[in-house]
Each structure stands twice: as structure tokens, then as C-alpha cells.
Amino acid sequence: MYVGKPVKRVDAFDKVTGRARFTDDLCDKSAYIARIVHSTIAHGKVVSFDLAEARKVKGVVKILTCFDLREKHYFGTPGHPYVLDPAQRDVEDRLVLTDTVRFWGDDIAAVVAENEVAAEQALRLIKVQYEEYPFVLDVQEAMKDGAPQLHAAFPNNILEHTGIREGDYAKAITEPGLIKVEGWYETPTMQHCHIENHICYAEMKQNRIHLVSSTQVPHVVRRVVGQALGIDWGRIRVVKPYIGGGFGNKQDILYEPLCAWLCMQVGGHLVKLDVPREETFVCNRVRHGFRGHIISWVRPDGTFAARKLEAFSDQGAYASHGHAICAVEMAAFRQTYPCENVEIDGWTVFTNKPVAGAMRGYGVPQIMWALESHTDEIAAALGQDPIAFRRRNLMPLGYYDMFGHRKLAADSYNQCLSKAMEAIGYDRKREMYRHQTGNIRRGTGAAVFWFDTGTWPFLLETSSCRMAMNQDGSMQLQLGETEIGQGADTVFSQMAADTVGVPIEKVHIVSAQDTDVAPFGTGAYGSRQTYSAGHSIRKTGLQLKQKILEKAEKLLQISSADLNIVDGEIIHIADGAVLMDLGTLVKEVQYSRSGSCHLTAESTAHITAAPYTLGCTVAEVEVDIALCKVRLLNIVNCHDAGVLINPALAEAQVHGGMSMGIGYGLSEKLVFDEKTGRPVNNNLLDYKLSTFMDHPSLRAEFVENREVTGPFGAKGLGEPPVASVAPAIGNAVYCATGVRLKKLPMDPPNLYQAFCEAGLICDERRVDA
Amino acid sequence: MPDQYKLIRCTVNGREKEAMVDVRASLADLLRNDFRLTSVKKGCEVGECGACNVLIDGESFNSCIYLAVWADGKDILTLEGLEGPDGKISDIQQAFIDEAAVQCGFCTPGAIMSAVEILNEGRLLSDEEIRVRMSGHLCRCTGYENIVRAVKKTMLARLSQ
Structure with a gap:
């Protein structure tokens, strides 16, 4: 059995030797190079281009502008499965090139050249005339009457507003003796920063478009490219090789439609579109900035009487995943600490900023920053221990979600909190860090996360698998x-080996997806793959096994019910005797002159469940008050992701999420110039993602409650590790300093402001204590 | 432009090479495009991410901001050069596999090359020193944790021999 074992990655050897080929490694050198002309204003209309000088550059093949787009096929970019009901589809608001500029960096023209130097030179010589409009960068400013409008169909820039009303909030807050705790919380725009930028190339062969792309969702890319170009989906072939990370950015359809369109404009010649890092920050997708207002009415005994949330989600210039992120935030708020009387309003609002889409956690890191900071504030207001307060109010065992039709079947929160607290010595340290004075102070803090894996019942959950026996x-x-990067191929191989009964070395996974031959699946997102693909692997594996055993029955004249496949051999169940090895069986069947048959199986699993995956972070920090710096000393995440298919890879996944959470908590933010709307730190030097030196040793713990609906008892893990890190750090900073941070990141500028407001430091930055 | 191209001679992964290089080209371009050593990854092309790191005369460099013409007379080692003629991989490559230090694999080649530089010094480093020495590499998948473990494990194994 391989499930549950720390099997080595099936792709590791190729990746440590450089044999694993990524998109750019596969592209033929004959490719034309495409570069995009991005707008240098945040809002307005392109009036005209002056291309005269650019066209003179030797090596320029063609320059195409938004005015060359004869047929306008609007398309939506999220990597979601197609929705048959048009009313439920994602907003279709993109064109491959646009004359209406909605953010600094919008795609208005493109250069196709014989080489990178010519493309770059031409790019610099293109002159653009704009009609400029006022722009808006702040989500709440954008909602006001009279604010600049981005899309005619969305008054006040509101892409969507939804509300949840349960019980009677207005009445509940009149209960005598309640304590009101209120706060505003804010998180910044963040970028995925996968180390391989998005890249794709396209060529026409046999009157079809052949695309190779660094994407998480090849089958979705095929459909959206078809929609964007107005051509039949079957005329598009998408190949997804190894990709250098995605984290949700590559769950959007990025520049595949533009690349395919450019290819068609130059007679089908091979065109490569390799996005530079600076453009990746601005012109791909970002994490939604968030502002949240929470009011809690609590009784002195530490129970909730009523709760309220107003959430404002910064969509940027185009709809992409849109309100889905805000909807997840609202669900997380409602379910993490259930309360009878709730008022929740969420607005997703367009601003003249980079387009926000999916990013690891999908709204949960934002809401957890607000919610878990707020939860600590409630405990402080009540004079109660923040962990005890949480344990009293967290989603209880047996909690039933009416919408998702699922019941919380394990006491994950309590188990995870206990394990993580013990790992870090939380209680002892909390006691130790009381009554500190001086400039350097330490603290510990905890935060939980709620996460909803998969996309059911909002979207289709489907996965197909194909297996074929070799001789x-x-x-x-x-x-x-x-x-x-997450290790999907390895856990898929483990599950297939166990289901069919073959050694893992004999499972050859086809890593690259080629939509011409790969079975249909919707791709990597929503922490869905181990769960969803696990179901299709199991279903297909059992079919294949049954076919093999039926053949064995004929060959061996023993009932298939008495046979099994173990370690690549047909055995007699009664005594375990090896009757035939699989290779012999396959050869007998395949080359049979009386009934040749290729032993294969293929099936689709349609999944109608989506389990919660829950857990927490406990952090320990040291704060230098005068320097306004937080140093992370210790951090542990504990997760209940069901049975771990591969504990080593699960641990590695958690490390990566924690790292992203540390960056979110302490250093990452995309900053915009208020005067122009231009991003000012769109490079890896000025945008501070955590380095080797910014981390203590990361510790990942698990509790493994078997998921009853899951294949092999497993459920999703990929995204949640990022979710509770920042609030745990924030709560540790509060423990150390008594200052409550409301705004991420907890970097020196934000800490300085918070410490000044709290009177901890004065303007001369002297320590008050 | 008569001075646009220049002939350079260098050693790449133990073999002597000659190439006419565009004086504007980076070493990363030369290695990727001319020699098809595609382990040399491009993540930023301005020396921020470390994905393109190679050893030049034993020292780890960002090959994207090292001009190809500067490589004249130099001894260059890329990830491909760590593999033996029989396909056997080095201890640090094996440690990256064993410690699950590889995820998407895009930063891996550069990170391994810096690890080789450190390990070849034959010194005992603390975890903190390993982190400082490796800090020129950005990785979004691993949280660096298992990379530190792989470097440390290999360092201790070599020192105990």
C-alpha cells in the first residue's frame, strides 16, 4: 500500500536534473516574440497610436492595436467549469486588446517581432494618445455617487452585492448587558509571485491553434480561447507542461487568447508571449484587497448575541472571479463562529487597479485576518482567554450547513488547537510574556481558519481518469x-497503485495535459484535486481491476471473486498463492488470436460533496518597538485534511502556505501611486515576499480524522495553510505590545502608525516604557 | 554593427565551448539558447529571484545579469553538469529529492547551484548561516524549510566522511 506513505515525488528526479521541461524550454527558437503595449494611464480611452517609428525597427513583423480587433468577442477569464445557464456564468468583460483603459497597465496593443530586442525597441517607440478620465483606487470611494465609473453595466462600480440575514439582529442587540466590540480591518493587494512567469506560445497547424501554456487549467483555456476568438473549441489544442507555480494566478485565462489571436494575425506563425516579471505583477491577477467592518454583541458569559459584517472586496478593473471571493469571505464569517442573529453584507467593487482573481485561499486569508483579529479583541474586552473563548464559540461538532448539505463530522478545531498550542508551548509562554516592559517584547498568538474545499455546490465538480495496461x-x-508543483502526480500515482494493486514504479503518470488526448478535468484550484481526482482514480481503477480479474478468470478457470491483484500479481485470495503476473496476463489478452483486447478503463467521477478542512496557526514573535519590526520566532500550523495520502508532501504544502502567509502578514503589499494609479513596486526587489532569512523553522502538524466522503479518507489541503498565519502573528504582536494591528502587512510603516496611535512611541520614535 | 558579436571560449560543464555571442546577451541567454541548458531558468531577468544561478569559477552568480562576453575564459557549471556520465546524480540533488525540497521545480536548479557553492567550501554552517547564504533565491512553494534541511543534511554527511 502506498497511500499514507511518504513516497518520493514522481517528478523529483527530472526536476533536480533540469530534465523537467517548462513552457519556455519547449518553444522552438523560430518563434516570433510578442510583447504587449500596456496603458500608461489608469482610466480613459485610447484615441490613436503613432506606430511610424516603431514599424521602422528591423525585425518587427507586425504591430496590432485595439483598433485592429474587427470582431469583438467578450470573454470571462476565471478558470471555472462552463455553466450551462447563461444567467449563472462569469461576467464576460474582456477583449484580447481594449481601447477602453480601466487600469494602469491595460492591454491596448501588441508587437510581434522576430526577436526580443526588436520587440522591446518597437514597444518603446509606440506613441499613444489618450482621452483621460478620472480614476478611483479605493473600494469605498468607488461606490460613492459621482465616482468614476468603470463599466456601464455596473452602477456605482458594484459588481455584486449580497446580503445574509438570519434571526433578528436589530432586536437581538437590545438585550440588556451586552458588550459591543467593533473594528475595521484591512488587507492589501498581493501578487502570487510564482517564480515562472506566465508564458504561452501558439502556432497554427492543420487549421487548428496549438497552444502550449503555463496554466493550471488547460481544458478551461481551450474553451475560453475558443470563446475569445469566436472559433469552435475543438479547433484549439492546449498543452500544459510542467509549470513553475500558479497559486491561482494561472487559474485565470491570462494571455492565451491574445497569443492565439496574434498567431492568427501573422498567418499562423509560431508566436511566443513571455510575460516579464514587472508585467506579471500588474497585468495578470492579484489577491483582492479587502476592507471589513465587524460588530459583535457578546454576553458577559462569552456567548454571541448578534454579529454583523460589512465586507468590501476590491475587484480591480475587470470581473475575473468577481464576487465569488467575497461570497467565501461571507460564508467563513458566518460559519466559523455560528450565531443566531447575523447581518452580513458583501460588496465586490471595481476600481482602476490590477484585476483581482483567485489566489491561494480564495478570500479566506482576508476574512481570517479580520475575523481572528476581532475574535481576540472580543476575548480581551471580556477579560477572557482567547483560546477558551474560541473553543466555546467555534463551529461545533455536528454543525450542519444547509447550503452545502454537509455536517461537521470531526472535532478538528479543538484537536488542532491543542496540538499546535502544545507544539509551541503556548500556555507557558503566554504566562511568561505577561507584564513585559522595555523595547523588545515577545508574545504568542493563535488563529483558526475555516476552509471549504472544492467548488460544489456553486460549480460543477467533475474529474475524468484513463488507465491503460502495458504488456x-x-x-x-x-x-x-x-x-x-503541489505533488498531484505523486498522490495520483499512489492512489492508482493501491486501487489497481500494482507497484508504484509500474504506474506511469502522463504529467502533461494535452487537451487532444487528456481526459476532461477542470484543473488545479479550490484544493480540489486530491479529493476529486481521487474519486475518478478509484472509480477507474476498480473498473480496470474488474476487467483484469475477468480475463484472469477465463485464463485461470478460477472465479474472479476468488482472485485479487496484489503487487502486480494475480493471487488466489484463499491462500495468497501467486497465480500469474500482470505482464503475462496482459500479453495473453492483448495478443490473443481468439479475442484480442487492450485492457483500458476510463470514467468520470461527478462529485456532489465538498468537505470542510479546518485548522489553526500558533505563532510566537519578538517585537522591536522602536524599530517597528516584528521578528517571527516560532510558528506552527495544524491541519485536519483527513487521511494524508503523502505525509511528506502534505508537510511541504503546509510549509509553502505558511511562507505565503508570513509574507502576507509581515511584508507583502502592492503599492499604487495615488496621483497616477501606477503601481510603484512591481518587481521582486521592492515587493517583499519572504526570503530564507525571514522565516524561522516552519512546523506543520496534522490531525487525521478520516473524511467519510473522501477517497481513501482524504480531503483538500493546498490552500488553507496560508489562511490563519497573519492573524496568529497579529494576535502575538498584541500579546507582546498590547497594540492591535488592523491593517496588513505588519511592516514598519503600519506598525509605526499603530504604535504612535497607541502612544507606545512618540514621533521621535522613543520608547515610552 | 561590426562589434555586435564576439567570439568567446569557455568551459561549460567540463567541456570546452566556443560561441559567437551578441555583446548584449546575458550568460543566461547563452546557456539557454545556444547550449540548450534549460535548467537555467528565468524568473525576473534582473537578478532578483536566483532561478538562473550558475557557478562561474566555483562562485554562484545570477546568470541573467552576467554578460555572456564576460564568460570568456571562465569555467561554468550548470545543474546539468552535476550529473555523472552514467546519469548518477550528486548528493545534494538526491537530498533535494529525499527531503521533499522540490515542488514546482522552477527555483530548484538555481537553488541547488548555490547549495553546491556552499557545500564545496566544506565548512560547518549553522541553520542561520545556511539561510543567509541561500537568501538570493526566492521560492514560493516550499517556504524554504525543506531546502534548508536538504543543504544541512548534505553538509553534515560530507563533513562526517
Whole structure:
């Protein structure tokens, strides 16, 4: 059995030797190079281009502008499965090039050249005339009457507003003796920063478009490129090789439609579109900035009487995933600490900023920053221990979600909190860090997360799998679900090996998805793949096994019910005797002159469940008050992701999420110039993602409650590790200093402001204590 | 432009090479495009991420901001050069596999090359020193944790021999 074992990654050897090929490594050198002309204003209309000088550059093949777009096929970019009901589809508001500029960096023209130097030179010589409009960068400013309008169809820039009303909030807050705790919380725009930028290339062959792309969702890319170009989906072939990370950015359809369109404009010649890092920050997708207002009415005994949330989600210039992120925030608020009387309003609002889309956590890191900071504030207001307060109010065992039709079947929160607290010595340290004075102070803090894996019932959950036996008893394994670094290919191989009964070395997974041959699957997002693909692997594996055993029955004249496949051999269940090895069986069947048959199986699993995955972070920090710096000393995450298919890879996944959470908490923010709307730190030097030196040793713990609906008892893990890190750090900073941070990141500028407001330091930055 | 191209001679992964290089080209371009050593990854092209790191005369450099013409007369080692002629991989490559220090694999080649530089010094480093020495590499997948473990494990194994 391989499930539950720390099997080595099936792609590791290729990746440590440089044999793993990524998109740019595969592109032929004959490719034309495409570069995009981005707007240098935040809002307005392109009036005209002066291309005369740019066209003179030697090596320029063609320059195409938004005015060359004859047919306008609007398309939506989220990597979601297609929705048959038009009313439920994602907003279709993008064109491959646009004459209406909605953010600094919008795509208005493109250069196709024989080489990178010519493309770059031409890019610099293109002159653009604009009609400029006022722009708006702040989400609440954008909602006001008279604010600059981005899309005619969305008055006051509100992409969507939804409200939840449960019980009677207005009445509940009149209960005598209640304590009101209120706060505003804010998180910044953040970028995924996968180390491989988005890149794709396209060529026409046999009157079809062949695309190779660094994407998480190849089958979705095929559909959206078809929609964007107005051509039949079957005329598009998408290949997804190894990709250098995605984290949700590559769950959007990025520049594949533009690249394909450019290819068609130059006679189908091979065109490569490799996005520079600076453009990746601005012109791909970002994490939604968030502002939240929470009011809690609590009784002195530490129970909730009523709760209220107003959430403002900064969509940027185009809809992309849109309100779905805000909807997740609202659900997380409502379910993490259930309360009878609730008022929740969420607004997703357009601003003249980079487009926000999916990013690891999908709204949960934002709401957890607000919610878990707020929860600590409530405990402080009541004079109660923040962990005890949480344990009293967290989603209880047996909690039933009417919408998702699921019941919380394990006491994950309490188990995870206990394990993480013990790992860090929380209680002892909390006691130790009382009554500190001086400039350097330490503290510990905890925060939980709520996460909803998969996309059911909002969206279709489907995964297909194909297996084919080889003559040596080995098998090919193919899925539409993608390896993006998380280790999917390895856990898929483990599950296939166990289901069919073959050694893992005999499972040959086809890592790359080619939509011409790969079975249909929607790809990597929503922490869905182990769960969804696990179901299709199990279903297909059992079919294949049954076919093999039926053949064995004929060959061996023993009932298939008495046979099993173990370690690549047909055995007699009664005594475990080895009767035949799989290779012999496959050869007998495949080359049979009386009934040749290729042993294959293929099936689709349609999934109608989506389990919660829950857990927490406990952090310990040291704060230098005068320097306004937080140093992370210790951090541990504890997760209940069901049975771990591969504990080593699960641990590695948690490390990566924690790292992203540390950056979110302490240093990352995309900053915009208020005067122009231009991003000012769109590079890896000025945008501070955490480095080797910014981390203490990261510790990942697990509790493994078997997920009853899951394949092998497993459920999703990929995204949640990022979710509770920042609030745990924030709560530790509060423990150390008594100052409550409301705004991420907790970097020196924000800490300085907070410490000044709290009177901890004065303007001369002298320590008050 | 008569001075646009220049002939350079260098050693790449133990073999002597000659190439006419565009004087504007980076070493990363030369290695990727001319020699097809595609382990040399481009993540930023301005020396921020470390994905393109190679050893030049034993020292780890961002090959994206090192001009190809400067490589004249130099001894260059890329990830491909760590593999033996029989396909056997080095201890640090094996440690990256064993410690699950590889995820998407895009920063991996550069990170391994810096690890080779550190390990070849044959010194005992603290975790903190390993982190400082490796800090020129950005990784979004691993949280660096297992990379530190892989470097440390290999360092201790070599020193105990």
C-alpha cells in the first residue's frame, strides 16, 4: 500500500536534473516574440497610436492595436467549469486588446517581432494618445455617487452585492448587558509571485491553434480561447507542461487568447508571449484587497448575541472571479463562529487597479485576518482567554450547513488547537510574556481558519481518469487534473497503485495535459484535486481491476471473486498463492488470436460533496518597538485534511502556505501611486515576499480524522495553510505590545502608525516604557 | 554593427565551448539558447529571484545579469553538469529529492547551484548561516524549510566522511 506513505515525488528526479521541461524550454527558437503595449494611464480611452517609428525597427513583423480587433468577442477569464445557464456564468468583460483603459497597465496593443530586442525597441517607440478620465483606487470611494465609473453595466462600480440575514439582529442587540466590540480591518493587494512567469506560445497547424501554456487549467483555456476568438473549441489544442507555480494566478485565462489571436494575425506563425516579471505583477491577477467592518454583541458569559459584517472586496478593473471571493469571505464569517442573529453584507467593487482573481485561499486569508483579529479583541474586552473563548464559540461538532448539505463530522478545531498550542508551548509562554516592559517584547498568538474545499455546490465538480495496461504489467495513468508543483502526480500515482494493486514504479503518470488526448478535468484550484481526482482514480481503477480479474478468470478457470491483484500479481485470495503476473496476463489478452483486447478503463467521477478542512496557526514573535519590526520566532500550523495520502508532501504544502502567509502578514503589499494609479513596486526587489532569512523553522502538524466522503479518507489541503498565519502573528504582536494591528502587512510603516496611535512611541520614535 | 558579436571560449560543464555571442546577451541567454541548458531558468531577468544561478569559477552568480562576453575564459557549471556520465546524480540533488525540497521545480536548479557553492567550501554552517547564504533565491512553494534541511543534511554527511 502506498497511500499514507511518504513516497518520493514522481517528478523529483527530472526536476533536480533540469530534465523537467517548462513552457519556455519547449518553444522552438523560430518563434516570433510578442510583447504587449500596456496603458500608461489608469482610466480613459485610447484615441490613436503613432506606430511610424516603431514599424521602422528591423525585425518587427507586425504591430496590432485595439483598433485592429474587427470582431469583438467578450470573454470571462476565471478558470471555472462552463455553466450551462447563461444567467449563472462569469461576467464576460474582456477583449484580447481594449481601447477602453480601466487600469494602469491595460492591454491596448501588441508587437510581434522576430526577436526580443526588436520587440522591446518597437514597444518603446509606440506613441499613444489618450482621452483621460478620472480614476478611483479605493473600494469605498468607488461606490460613492459621482465616482468614476468603470463599466456601464455596473452602477456605482458594484459588481455584486449580497446580503445574509438570519434571526433578528436589530432586536437581538437590545438585550440588556451586552458588550459591543467593533473594528475595521484591512488587507492589501498581493501578487502570487510564482517564480515562472506566465508564458504561452501558439502556432497554427492543420487549421487548428496549438497552444502550449503555463496554466493550471488547460481544458478551461481551450474553451475560453475558443470563446475569445469566436472559433469552435475543438479547433484549439492546449498543452500544459510542467509549470513553475500558479497559486491561482494561472487559474485565470491570462494571455492565451491574445497569443492565439496574434498567431492568427501573422498567418499562423509560431508566436511566443513571455510575460516579464514587472508585467506579471500588474497585468495578470492579484489577491483582492479587502476592507471589513465587524460588530459583535457578546454576553458577559462569552456567548454571541448578534454579529454583523460589512465586507468590501476590491475587484480591480475587470470581473475575473468577481464576487465569488467575497461570497467565501461571507460564508467563513458566518460559519466559523455560528450565531443566531447575523447581518452580513458583501460588496465586490471595481476600481482602476490590477484585476483581482483567485489566489491561494480564495478570500479566506482576508476574512481570517479580520475575523481572528476581532475574535481576540472580543476575548480581551471580556477579560477572557482567547483560546477558551474560541473553543466555546467555534463551529461545533455536528454543525450542519444547509447550503452545502454537509455536517461537521470531526472535532478538528479543538484537536488542532491543542496540538499546535502544545507544539509551541503556548500556555507557558503566554504566562511568561505577561507584564513585559522595555523595547523588545515577545508574545504568542493563535488563529483558526475555516476552509471549504472544492467548488460544489456553486460549480460543477467533475474529474475524468484513463488507465491503460502495458504488456509488462505496468500502466499509464492520465487525468485532466494538473501537477502545478503541489505533488498531484505523486498522490495520483499512489492512489492508482493501491486501487489497481500494482507497484508504484509500474504506474506511469502522463504529467502533461494535452487537451487532444487528456481526459476532461477542470484543473488545479479550490484544493480540489486530491479529493476529486481521487474519486475518478478509484472509480477507474476498480473498473480496470474488474476487467483484469475477468480475463484472469477465463485464463485461470478460477472465479474472479476468488482472485485479487496484489503487487502486480494475480493471487488466489484463499491462500495468497501467486497465480500469474500482470505482464503475462496482459500479453495473453492483448495478443490473443481468439479475442484480442487492450485492457483500458476510463470514467468520470461527478462529485456532489465538498468537505470542510479546518485548522489553526500558533505563532510566537519578538517585537522591536522602536524599530517597528516584528521578528517571527516560532510558528506552527495544524491541519485536519483527513487521511494524508503523502505525509511528506502534505508537510511541504503546509510549509509553502505558511511562507505565503508570513509574507502576507509581515511584508507583502502592492503599492499604487495615488496621483497616477501606477503601481510603484512591481518587481521582486521592492515587493517583499519572504526570503530564507525571514522565516524561522516552519512546523506543520496534522490531525487525521478520516473524511467519510473522501477517497481513501482524504480531503483538500493546498490552500488553507496560508489562511490563519497573519492573524496568529497579529494576535502575538498584541500579546507582546498590547497594540492591535488592523491593517496588513505588519511592516514598519503600519506598525509605526499603530504604535504612535497607541502612544507606545512618540514621533521621535522613543520608547515610552 | 561590426562589434555586435564576439567570439568567446569557455568551459561549460567540463567541456570546452566556443560561441559567437551578441555583446548584449546575458550568460543566461547563452546557456539557454545556444547550449540548450534549460535548467537555467528565468524568473525576473534582473537578478532578483536566483532561478538562473550558475557557478562561474566555483562562485554562484545570477546568470541573467552576467554578460555572456564576460564568460570568456571562465569555467561554468550548470545543474546539468552535476550529473555523472552514467546519469548518477550528486548528493545534494538526491537530498533535494529525499527531503521533499522540490515542488514546482522552477527555483530548484538555481537553488541547488548555490547549495553546491556552499557545500564545496566544506565548512560547518549553522541553520542561520545556511539561510543567509541561500537568501538570493526566492521560492514560493516550499517556504524554504525543506531546502534548508536538504543543504544541512548534505553538509553534515560530507563533513562526517
